[in-house]
Amino acid sequence: MTRAVETAVFAAGAVCWRVIDGRIHVLVIHRTVYGDVTIPKGKVDPGETLPQTAVREIAEETGLDVALGVPIGVSRYKMPSGRTKVVHYWAAHVTDEAVQRSTFRPNSEVAALEWVTIKRARTHLTYEPDVAILDAFAALVDQGVTETFALIVLRHGKAVERSKWDGPDASRPLADRGVAQAAALVPMLRAWKPRRLVSSPAVRCVTTITPLSAAIGRPIKRDAGISQDDWERGEAEVRRVIGKRVRVGKTAVVCSHRPLMGEIVREVALATGTPLAGYADDAALLEPGDFSIVHLSATNPSSGIIAIETHSPRV
Incomplete structure (x- = not known):
């Protein structure tokens, strides 16, 4: 007789933080049913990705609309059922505007929200895995790199094959799967609240981020400096394009081609003085529709690349 394999339960959340009276405070929630104190998090809904889950759960539990920041760790522990729970966490800076717009009211799930210092949070939190995640966030605080922005390096969605397209390569459109990927990218990329959208002028790139542009109300800047045509002619201007994005210091999506x-x-x-290593090659190994998020400090440029994470749309 074969035994059923118990699958893990996946969840996501964030250490939400803000500055109060000159000191960093983090948000803990007092849960009604369990009578415990924990970090906001929740289970992944069917069809959801982990970043989507983190933002949605924070909104549902705290009423706060946040943008994800740096990934700060994964906790794994056994549930009473015997199944393993795997929780992915990010840091999330909560703006004053988000606090003012919060719709939170005590309810059957969360009795209260409390902003506390990191030191006090360690004594408040009920579970050791939460404390370990808090310690990972505290390490960022000690390094002075809590306030960050991201450059989201996106490979365009699946395009119609060259052999099946009779026309200029730059006008080659997305295949049906690429169109589906473009739609699936919207809720994923919105988790980081991009402020700028930069794309190769190629149709397959522009079309990949057009749904995101419509959803967030941001225009697409077409720049031939990251086009495949210019790259093949040896005329690409990647340094100019990326250098500007680093200088501006706003979260941006940069949509380009595999090469x-x-x-x-x-x-x-290079723009952040980060030593080159294998991570750069790993982050660039993207399938159509995949993206890597490069996290940088908004206040301490000498910190270089703080973290890189890679995601795929579920299509």
Whole structure:
């Protein structure tokens, strides 16, 4: 007789933080049913990705609309059922505007919200895995790199094959799967609240981020400096494009082509004084529709690349 394999339960959340009276405070929630104190988090809904879950759960439990920041760890522990729970966490800076717009009221799930210092949070939290995640966030605080922005390096969605397209390569459209990927990217990328959208002028790139542009109300800046045509002619201007994005210091999506992925990530490293290593090649190994998020300090440029994470749309 075969035994059923118990699958893990996946969840996501964030250490929400803000500055109060000159000191960093983090948000803990007092849960009604369990009578415990924990970090906001929740289970992944069917069809959801982990970043989507983190933002949705924070909104549902705290009424706060947040943008994800740096990934700060994964906790694993056994549930009373015997199944393993795997929880992915990010840092999330809560703005004063988000606090003012919060819709939280005590309810059957969460009795209260409390902003406390990191030191006090360690004594408040009920569970050791939560304390370990808090310690990972505290390490960022000690390094002075809590306030961050991200450059989201996106490879365009699946395109119609060259052999099946009779026309200029730059006008080659997305395949049906690429169109589905473009739609699936919207809720994922919104988790980081991008402020700028930069794309190769190629139809397959622009079309990939058009749904995101419509959803967040941000225009797409077309820049031939990251186009495949210019790259093939030896005229690409990746350094100019990426250098500007690093200088501006706003979270941005940069949509380009497979041959340029490695150069884009390397230019982020060079623009921030980060030693080049294997991480750059790993972050550039993207399938159509995949993206890597390169996290940088908004206040301490000498910190270099703080973290990189890679995601795929579920299509």
